[in-house]
Amino acid sequence: MHLLKVIARAAGTVAVLLSTTALVQAEDVSFLTHWAPETVAKLEAAAATYTASHPDTTITVRAVPFGDLLTTLRTSGGGAGGATIAGIYDAWLPDLAKDALVAPVPEAIAADIKSNWPAGIVGAASIDGTLYGIPNEIDVYALNYNKRLFEEAGIAAPPATWDEFLADAAKLTDASKGQQGFGMINSWAAGVLHPFSSLLVSNGGDLIVDGAPVLDSPAATETFALYEQLIKSGSSNPSMATADANTTGPFLDNFVSGKTGMIIMANWWESALKAGMGDAFADIATAPIPVGPSGDVPRSISYSWMTVVNAQASSEEQAAAWDFLAWLNGPESGPDGASAMADILMSMGILPSRTSDITAFADRLGSDAFLKGYTETLANAKPFPVVLGGQEFSEALQQQLEAIQFGQATAVDAQATAQADAKEILERNAK
Amino acid sequence: MQRSHQLSAAVMLAPATGLLATFIILPMLLTIWLSFHSWSSQTGFETAQFIGLQNFFDLASSSSVGRDFKTALGNTAFYTVLSVAIILPLSVGLGLLVHQTIAPGGVVLRTILFSTYMVPMIAVSLVFSKLYSPTEGPLNQMLGWIGVPPQTWLSAPQTALVSIVLLNVWQQVGYFTVLAVAGLTQIPQSLFDAAKVDGANALQRFTSITLPLLGNTLLFSAVIAVINAVQVFEPVALITQGGPVNATNVLTYHIRRVGIERAQGGLGSAMAVTLMLALIVAITALFALARARSPRSA
Structure with a gap:
């Protein structure tokens, strides 16, 4: 019991x-x-x-x-x-x-x-x-430039067109000081693609229209050629462009330490710049993406x-x-x-x-002068294409742009390969 | 009686063989099976669609899938061959330094060398990423002191993979030195004494006694070094992300990118199967080479 x-x-x-x-x-x-x-x-x-x-x-x-x-x-x-x-x-x-x-x-x-x-x-x-x-x-891209380096090079205002952009990049380049005019990025798909895409849309072009790649457009031809010209002229040094898994690395270090005159980056890196530059952050200014010969107004991609x-x-x-x-x-x-x-x-x-x-x-x-340069770009921004296989598409295009950076492909060959790869990737992933 | 013995042997072996089957053989068979299928790694196996050898044809094609795979395979082979080619002779050389009794400090040297192996690869990778920094890295600064111009290290496709190999050598050489020392201690001193009496110089003693008798140790070291090298992942994932221009995109990292990031499980499995076959061929070749050079086979 x-x-x-x-x-x-x-x-x-x-x-x-x-x-x-x-x-x-x-x-x-x-x-x-x-x-x-x-x-x-x-x-x-x-x-x-x-x-x-x-x-x-x-x-x-x-x-x-x-x-x-x-x-x-x-x-x-x-x-x-x-x-x-x-x-x-x-x-x-x-x-x-x-x-x-x-x-x-x-x-x-x-x-x-x-x-x-x-x-x-x-x-x-x-x-x-x-x-x-x-x-x-929401993130958009703009041209970030170092006002101190611009003053030293005798440049009064940021470039508004590609011609001015190329000229300024050349003036800002000083190999003896390890200084490059324009900083590209490599080893990071978005870091490679987004600045290129922003220049492309600022030249009136697109990456993808109605699910199909349009990297064979005349606007894209001009953008691939712009990259090649920057490399061949020595205005951009690809060995200063590496990124690591944390989206930091030499490309950021070189801009922070005043060895890169201009770079195209998104608004989100403001905190990284402030942390890395301290008071020298006051040297950094923002301007719209320079307009290409086939473009009408400054544009950026957005995501x-x-x-x-x-x-x-x-x-x-x-x-x-x-x-x-x-x-x-x-x-x-x-x-x-x-x-x-x-x-x-x-x-x-x-x-x-x-x-x-x-x-x-x-x-x-x-x-906020830095952010203002980005908010002003929002109205004319074009969304980065959101498609099935988007990551694979990005990585394939990244390879071709990096091949131009390191002189492994001409702009013409890289463009043709990028278009063919993109077509195959998007068609396969859409199935 | 014999049947009873067989039964008890089977019962005793069952846990070990069961674990082997569950965690090694089954995943291997599954990977082989998946390599013949189109399958998203985010869905159940029931969604896999049989496509025969298509994944392997894609890997051999000239599309971006094929080009990236072949580059990754080539990078892995280069990384493996260069790593082994540097590590093995270096470990023997350092092993001789540690093993010798003429000058003091052998034990200290062995401790220092082995300590690099105990540092996790993730820490080694992070430190080397800073050492290799092209503009502000200490390595280029030190080279500058002796008039050597700055090197591109990880920042250019021509030097990036070699830089990763050097990082690997720095981390692994201590372990292989210990193996070499273990092999050296097995060689009877009487052989060296006899050779000395016969008038053999140091080089002759090394080539005629030390190297041949280190054969088994070197074979074991080579097999382990090849397997370790093929599995390289951390420095690539942490520092280079396979770049620049795919120069450091090794197969393990590429399989992760394709099979997990892009969820192309079938294609990733085909890559893994190809890697496994390549590894089997490499190891078999090593054993065949060792057998061919063995005095017994002469």
């Missing part, structure tokens, strides 16, 4: 414990990003604010180098045990959506996004009309980043993740009507994309 009582009590205790556990079961949400430690700290602080009012959710942040982000997402991030949330580059979305690694945005949040973000940004986060992520940052949710995560985990992301990107989470996400992005010099965030940071965006 006593034994029965003991068993009954134990069973009762277990039942109570189990029911209590079920009631307070926490959702573990993990966030995969490529941000630097100081930015991760800001994200963790925002997450702590959220979890203070949502004690049933725990949020952990995991950071990997940019070069490992897609691989991490592919190997572990997309599985049931992988990260719940990941920050991704829009060019990766078609392939990730095709493999069902990312979950569609819930209807209510999608409606909010469609009414609070510009249509072009929403489009870059959508596949066939289905929205897959909450857009956060966006978004946060997506793992489609393999449990429905409860997905719900918790979307709720956190809606808060993080909403107007109540940050200062003065801005979102906490925009606050984090602005700390890195990255442009937020939510309309209310741009309004909230209007004064700062207007007064």
Whole structure:
């Protein structure tokens, strides 16, 4: 009889414990990003604010180098045990959506996004009309130049056309000082491709139109030739252009140390420049991409980043993740009507994309001379093509541009190979 | 009785063979099977579509897929041959220095040499990326002191892979020196004494006694060095990302790029199978070469 009582009590205790556990079961949400430690700290602080009012959710942040982000997402991030949330580059979305690694945005949040973000940004986060992520940052390219080196070379203003650009690059080059006029980038697909693409669109060209590559256009011919001319004239030194997995390396070091006169880079590297240059950052100015002979106005390519949710995560985990992301990107989470996400992005010099965030940071965006050069470019920016096989397309074109940089291919041969490769890659991936 | 013995042997061997089958043989067979399929590595195996030898034809083609693969295969072969060609003679030379008793300091030298092997490759890679910096790196600064112009190291396709080989040699040579020392200690001193009595000089003693009797050690070292070299990954992933112009794109890194980043699992498996076959051929050739040079086969 006593034994029965003991068993009954134990069973009762277990039942109570189990029911209590079920009631307070926490959702573990993990966030995969490529941000630097100081930015991760800001994200963790925002997450702590959220979890203070949502004690049933725990949020952990995991950071990997940019070069490992897609691989991490592919190997572990997309599985049931992988990260719940990941920050991704829009060019990766078609392939990730095709493999069902990312979950569609819930209807209510999608409606909010469609009414609070510009249509072009929403489009870059959508596949066939289905929205897959909450857009956060937008990046455009501009010409960054060193005012001190310009003064020393007797150049009064940044180049507005390619002719001026070539002339200035030559004036800024001084091999005896290890100084190059224009800095290219290699060993990093986006670092190679985006500056080239920005010059291409500023010359009236495109990479891809209606899913087919147009690298054989006259505008592209001129852009390939521009690269060849910069190399042949010695105005750009490819051995000063290497990038590493963290998107830093000699190309950044050379600009920071005043050995590169001009470079085409995105707004997000403002924080890297400030960290590397200190007071000398005041020497850096921004100008629109020089216009080519076939172009009309200065243009840049643009691309966006978004946060997506793992489609393999449990429905409860997905719900918790979307709720956190809606808060993080909403107007109540940050200062003065801005979102906490925009606050984090602005700390890195990255442009937020939510309309209310741009309004909230209007004064700062207007007064920051470096960022102003980028915001002025936004209106004429062309989105970088988002297609299936985009990464493979980028890497194939990267090889041809690097071959020009190192004199392994002429501009004509590189262009022909790039077009043929792109055609084969896009057709194969579209199947 | 014999049946009972066989059963107990099978039971005792089952855990080990089971683990081998599960973690080595099964994945190998799966990789071979996938190499004949078109398969996204992000989907289940049931989505794999049989395409025969198409993946292998693609690898041999002149498309970007084929060109990149052939470059990666060539880079891996170059890296392996150069690494082994530097590491083995260097390890024997350093082994002789450590093993000799004429001058003191052999143990200290051995400790210093082996310590490089204990440093994780990730740390070695990060340090070397700074040492190799073309404009601000210490190596170019030191070369400048003796009037040598700055070298491009990792920043140019002509020198990038060789620079990665040097990094590998620096990290691995200590381990192979220890192997060489172990081989040297197995050679009886009486042989050297007898040779001395017969009037053999140091070079003759080295070529006629030391090298032949180090044969097995060198064969083992060569096999391990080849396998290690073929598996090079960290310095490429961390420092060069396969660039510039694919100059450091080795097969392990390329397989990761194709099979994981691009999710082309079938194509990545075909590359892995080709790498495995190349490795088998290389190791078999090494053993055949060693057998041909063995005194017993003469």
